[in-house]
Amino acid sequence: MSDFNWEDYENQDDDLFSNEDNDNENDLFGLSPMGIDKRIFFSDIQRGGPVPIDPIEYEALFGTLSSNDWDDLVDTFFTLYHQWGMNEITLLDNWGLDWVWGLLKHCERKEEYELCSIVKELIQNYQLQGLIGGQKIKLEEA
Numbered sequence: 001m002s003d004f005n006w007e008d009y010e011n012q013d014d015d016l017f018s019n020e021d022n023d024n025e026n027d028l029f030g031l032s033p034m035g036i037d038k039r040i041f042f043s044d045i046q047r048g049g050p051v052p053i054d055p056i057e058y059e060a061l062f063g064t065l066s067s068n069d070w071d072d073l074v075d076t077f078f079t080l081y082h083q084w085g086m087n088e089i090t091l092l093d094n095w096g097l098d099w100v101w102g103l104l105k106h107c108e109r110k111e112e113y114e115l116c117s118i119v120k121e122l123i124q125n126y127q128l129q130g131l132i133g134g135q136k137i138k139l140e141e142a
Contacts, residue, residue, distance in 0.1 A: 038062045042069075046076050048084060050094040055102050070106040074115065077103055081122075092126040 042056075045051055059063065059085060065073075077095065080086045092100060107115040 017138060042072060042076075043072070046079075048080055048086065048094070051099055054096060054098045056131075065102075067106075070094075070103070071110075073099070074103055074106060074112075078115070081118075088122050088125055089129055092122060097123070097126075 041052070041062075051062070055065075062076075077100075081088065081091055100119060104116060104119045104123075107113075107119065
């Protein structure tokens with residue numbers, strides 16, 4: 001007789017839905033599908049496109065933003081504004097005030113008050129532009 005044993009060749013995953021860490025085979029290159037989506041989200045933002053979801057939707061999909069994630073978002077925001085020279089109205093339209101307020105709060109927590117003042121000024125200009133948008137204001141010469 002041979003020493004052949006079927007158990008050596010059968011699939012050992014008897015319970016596919018257990019809470020054990022058997023996700024290594026289902027994980028493409030060590031990333032879960034949500035991890036890939038999260039990286040795509042950050043990549044799209046870094047290219048200067050509009051932010052597709054608001055912070056509440058982000059938390060529902062990916063969980064709470066870490067401090068490092070907020071740091072990356074702040075860096076991206078100011079890179080788009082300063083280095084790329086993106087128009088402040090376009091920038092805030094793309095990001096939305098929810099994200100910009102979140103950036104402001106993160107800068108406050110990190111005590112980056114210079115960045116806070118820039119963000120506050122951008123928000124004020126954006127709100128002012130919204131108030132006078134479409135109206136032609138004539139200045140009287142003195």
